[in-house]
Amino acid sequence: xxxxxxxxxxxxxxxxxxxxxxxxxxxxxxxxxxxxxxxxxxxxxxxxxxxxxxxxxxxxxxxxxxxxxxxxxxxxxxxxxxxxxxxxxxxxxxxxxxxxxxxxxxxxxxxxxxxxxxxxxxxxxx
Amino acid sequence: xxxxxxxxxxxxxxxxxxxxxxxxxxxxxxxxxxxxxxxxxxxxxxxxxxxxxxxxxxxxxxxxxxxxxxxxxxxxxxxxxxxxxxxxxxxxxxxxxxxxxxxxxxxxxxxxxxxxxxxxxxxxxxxxxxxxxxxxxxxxxxxxxxxxxxxxxxxxxxxxxxxxxxxxxxxxxxxxxxxxxxxxxxxxxxxxxxxxxxxxxxxxxxxxxxxxxxxxxxxxxxxxxxxxxxxxxxxxxxxxxxxxxxxxxxxxxxxxxxxxxxxxxxxxxxxxxxxxxxxxxxxxxxxxxxxxxxxxxxxxxxxxxxxxxxxxxxxxxxxxxxxxxxxxxxxxxxxxxxxxxxxxxxxxxxxxxxxxxxxxxxxxxxxxxxxxxxxxxxxxxxxxxxxxxxxxxxxxxxxxxxxxxxxxxxxxxxxxxxxxxxxxxxxxxxxxxxxxxxxxxxxxxxxxxxxxxx
Numbered sequence: 001x002x003x004x005x006x007x008x009x010x011x012x013x014x015x016x017x018x019x020x021x022x023x024x025x026x027x028x029x030x031x032x033x034x035x036x037x038x039x040x041x042x043x044x045x046x047x048x049x050x051x052x053x054x055x056x057x058x059x060x061x062x063x064x065x066x067x068x069x070x071x072x073x074x075x076x077x078x079x080x081x082x083x084x085x086x087x088x089x090x091x092x093x094x095x096x097x098x099x100x101x102x103x104x105x106x107x108x109x110x111x112x113x114x115x116x117x118x119x120x121x122x123x124x125x126x
Numbered sequence: 127x128x129x130x131x132x133x134x135x136x137x138x139x140x141x142x143x144x145x146x147x148x149x150x151x152x153x154x155x156x157x158x159x160x161x162x163x164x165x166x167x168x169x170x171x172x173x174x175x176x177x178x179x180x181x182x183x184x185x186x187x188x189x190x191x192x193x194x195x196x197x198x199x200x201x202x203x204x205x206x207x208x209x210x211x212x213x214x215x216x217x218x219x220x221x222x223x224x225x226x227x228x229x230x231x232x233x234x235x236x237x238x239x240x241x242x243x244x245x246x247x248x249x250x251x252x253x254x255x256x257x258x259x260x261x262x263x264x265x266x267x268x269x270x271x272x273x274x275x276x277x278x279x280x281x282x283x284x285x286x287x288x289x290x291x292x293x294x295x296x297x298x299x300x301x302x303x304x305x306x307x308x309x310x311x312x313x314x315x316x317x318x319x320x321x322x323x324x325x326x327x328x329x330x331x332x333x334x335x336x337x338x339x340x341x342x343x344x345x346x347x348x349x350x351x352x353x354x355x356x357x358x359x360x361x362x363x364x365x366x367x368x369x370x371x372x373x374x375x376x377x378x379x380x381x382x383x384x385x386x387x388x389x390x391x392x393x394x395x396x397x398x399x400x401x402x403x404x405x406x407x408x409x410x411x412x413x414x415x416x417x418x419x420x421x422x423x424x425x426x427x428x429x430x431x432x433x434x435x436x437x438x439x440x441x442x443x444x445x446x447x448x449x450x451x452x453x454x455x456x457x458x459x460x461x462x463x464x465x466x467x468x469x470x471x472x473x474x475x476x477x478x479x480x481x482x483x484x485x486x487x488x489x490x491x492x493x494x495x496x497x498x499x500x501x502x503x504x505x506x507x508x509x510x511x512x513x514x515x516x517x518x519x520x521x522x523x524x525x526x527x528x529x530x531x532x533x534x535x536x537x538x539x540x541x542x543x544x545x546x547x548x549x550x551x552x553x554x555x556x557x558x559x560x561x562x563x564x565x566x567x568x569x570x571x572x573x574x575x576x577x578x579x580x
Contacts, residue, residue, distance in 0.1 A: 004334040006494070011507075026490065032323065032338075034487035055507040056490035057336055076433035108507050 006057035011108040013051040013101040013115060014039050014090075021090035022100050025071075026054075028087045029062055033077045044117040051101075051117055055108035063104065065091065198277035200231040202286060204270035207294075220247060221296070226289020231278050238280070240287035245280070247293055297567040299554050303344040308516050309556035310342040310482040310544075314501035315575060319343060324487040325430060326403070326446025336492035337502060339446060340511060341403070342481035344556075349405060350478035353396040354456065357475035359409070367392050372460070380470045383458060385415065387465040393457035396476070401514050403446045403479040404454060409472040412436040415462035417469030419443070421476075424453035434461050442473060448483055450514070482555075484513040484546070493549070500528055500577040501551040510547040517542045518557045522565075526552040526572035530579045533569065535559050551575035 014022045019039045026038035042050035065071050071091060074082050093099025103111045112118075146158050201216055206225040212218055216230050217237055229240040237249040278286075299311045313319060319341040320330035326339045341347060355366020360379025367374060367381075371388040374381060383392050398404070408419040416436035423429045430447045458471045486492045486509075493504045493511060504510070520536035527550055536559070546553060552575045554568055573580055 004332040006334050006336060012490075030489040032487055032489050034324070035489050038488050038490050053507055054490040055505045055509075056492070057334060057494055108505060 005059050007060060008058050008063060009055065009105055009108075010058050010062065011053075011055045011103045011106055011111045013044060013053045013112065013117060015098065015100065016042050016050045016052070018090055018093060018100055019052055021086040024083045024086040025090040027078045027082055028071060028074065028084070029065070031077065033081055035077075036081055043120055044112055045120050046116045046118075049098075050120065053108075053112065053117075066094070066102075198233060199273065199275045200229060200278040200283065202270075202272040202274075203228045203230070204289075206267045207291070217249065218247075221294040222291050223294040224289060224291030226291070227287055228289050228291050229278070229283045229287040231280075231283045233277055238283065239291075240283045241289050241291035243284045243287060245284070246291060297571055299568060299571060300343060300346060302554065302556050302560065302564060302568065307557050308482075308518055309344055309521065309554070310484070310513060310515065311344040311555075312340050312484060312553045313343050314340065314495065314551060316343070317495075319347070320495055321446065322492075324448070324485040325432075326405075327432075327443060330495045333495065333497040335495050336489070337495055337511070338486050338489075338492050339448075340484045340502075341446070341479070342483045342513075344482070345480040347479065347481070350480065353394070353454075353476045353478070354474055355394055357407070357473065358471060359473040359475075361472075364392070367394050369393075377470070380411075380472050381458065381474065382413075382470045383417075383460055383468060385460050385462060385465055385467045388463055390460040390463075390467075391420075391457045392471070392474075393455050394474075395453050395455045397453050398449055398451050398478065400451055400480070400516070401449070401482060403448050403481065403483050405477050405479050406430070406445045406447060406456065407442065407473055407475040408445075409440055409442045410435060410458055411439045411470050411472070413468035413470060415460045415464070415467035415469050417458060417460050419471070419474070420457045420459045421445075421447050421449075422455040422457065423449055424455075426450060426452070446479065446483075448485055448514075482513050482515050484511040484544075486511050498577075500526075500549040501575065503549040504547050506547075510545050512543065512545050515539055515542055515544055515555070518555075520558060522554075522556050522558065522560050524554040524565075524568050524572060525550050526575045526578045528577055528579060531569045531572045533565060551577050 023036050023039055027033070027036045030038065038054055039052035042052045044051045044053050071084070071087060074084065090100060094102060101115055146160050148156050148158050204227050207222045210221065212221055218230065218239065222228070222239070224241065226241070231238050231240065235251065238245045239247040299313075303309060303311070314337075317330055320337050321339040322328040322330055322336050324338040330337055356363045358379075358381060361376050361381045364374045364376060364381055369383070369392045371386050371390040372392055373384045373386060374392055376382065381392060383390060404421065406419065406421065410417055410419050412435045416434040418432055418434045419440070420428060421430035426449075429449060430445060432443070432445070454476070456474060456476050458469065458474060460467060460469050491508045491510055493502050493509045495501065496503050518539040521539045522533065522535040523537045524534075525532045525548075527548070539555070544555060552572050554572070560568065572578060
């Protein structure tokens with residue numbers, strides 16, 4: 001069996017207001033044109049702000065922008081779809097107050113709790 | 127019987143057992159016989175020469191079965207087989223179940239297995255087996271075993287073969303779909319059915335790889351016929367292709383396209399009548415224009431549009447594109463709109479792969495393949511696999527979970543879709559309710575999958 005390429009995990013929480021921008025960041029850093037739909041409905045809240053969340057395995061290259069501060073070139077799958085300015089806006093808020101939250105190699109549910117996030121109760125059918 | 131020559135047991139062959147093994151003596155006590163020491167087992171109340179019996183902790187099969195004459199010879203076996211391994215020492219690679227007297231005859235390179243007065247199995251091109259174990263394990267009790275190095279007529283073999291045996295076919299979930307029933311069988315233990323991307327171009331090979339496509343095994347994973355008028359590799363005839371804004375020729379086995387202005391391409395179309403995967407094998411090379419291999423659906427538009435190549439060879443690529451019913455068009459696309467620009471293809475193949483295959487196209491929402499615990503693990507955050515199914519108002523869904531095998535019926539799948547977002551080691555979805563025996567077989571099968579509580 002080959003050595004695993006996906007050697008890290010990331011846990012991400014995106015405030016509702018940043019969902020559109022962050023989807024462009026996901027498209028830029030992801031592997032599929034469908035990544036423009038990574039974040040959709042918010043499912044967590046800190047009591048005042050609602051968040052859409054994701055957790056996934058990633059290759060080390062995914063984390064390079066967090067180390068270099070520079071976003072990568074536009075990959076072929078993102079051509080024609082990507083708004084680089086939107087992606088940059090989202091990236092600039094990373095782990096800032098009110099910005100998108102990301103943690104590496106953690107249990108997602110423990111991390112959501114550490115961020116003070118709780119699941120938004122789903123509506124029960126009447 | 128003619129042509130039979132009676133010889134002493136030891137003349138015909140020598141049986142040995144390289145390790146001690148247990149047997150039950152006449153008082154009902156378990157004894158251990160030394161290596162090569164014969165045993166007589168009394169578990170059935172009478173002395174029975176015990177050559178193989180896994181139920182009594184047999185650890186070593188009989189060794190050193192001699193090479194025998196495949197042109198003219200036969201075995202006579204008094205035995206009980208219940209889940210035994212194939213009788214490889216006799217050159218038989220099927221499992222048998224049953225009891226009584228079986229005859230195996232060899233004549234002119236053909237082997238026949240006789241039971242109940244008739245031939246129940248024929249090996250048409252029998253190859254003499256290497257001296258080896260007769261049977262490598264399982265529940266087999268052989269009460270008597272005789273080999274005679276002489277031919278036996280079919281009539282004599284039939285008369286001798288009074289036992290009741292049949293070939294044992296282990297249960298496979300595919301049997302639940304043998305009459306065309308709708309549904310799906312996902313088997314994450316089979317890496318050949320798992321791909322990292324939804325387009326099925328990157329196979330899952332390592333622990334921790336994400337899963338973007340999981341093929342449905344319920345239809346047997348049998349590829350349909352070639353859809354291309356000429357798949358290529360090499361091309362010999364391009365007359366069946368349409369070539370909008372292009373001229374087409376064959377150069378050294380390559381299909382060479384030259385733009386005549388506008389959206390130049392070379393393509394062919396075919397219809398798909400039910401949800402399926404289209405397995406595409408292609409190799410394209412940009413010339414003076416960049417080009418790519420493209421799949422378009424009559425209603426959904428472009429459904430596969432990989433990276434353009436300019437001046438380089440894509441190499442052979444295999445993709446598995448999930449499509450709805452409709453008309454599929456396979457194209458070699460010249461990206462340049464300029465007259466005189468060129469690109470070429472070596473391979474433009476497409477075949478249908480029937481089945482309700484499950485996908486996840488969003489990278490972050492893919493589950494992962496694991497070699498410990500359950501085989502397909504979901505993060506309980508956003509992971510999910512989705513499949514489009516025919517409408518099934520009442521389906522049976524059987525899932526191999528860490529807590530055991532869960533059976534759900536009826537499950538309303540009339541909406542024509544199913545999403546799974548919980549870790550598992552196998553899922554069977556089938557229209558209607560299973561019979562009691564089908565359900566038990568499916569439970570038994572899935573309960574043996576990795577990480578599933580018995």
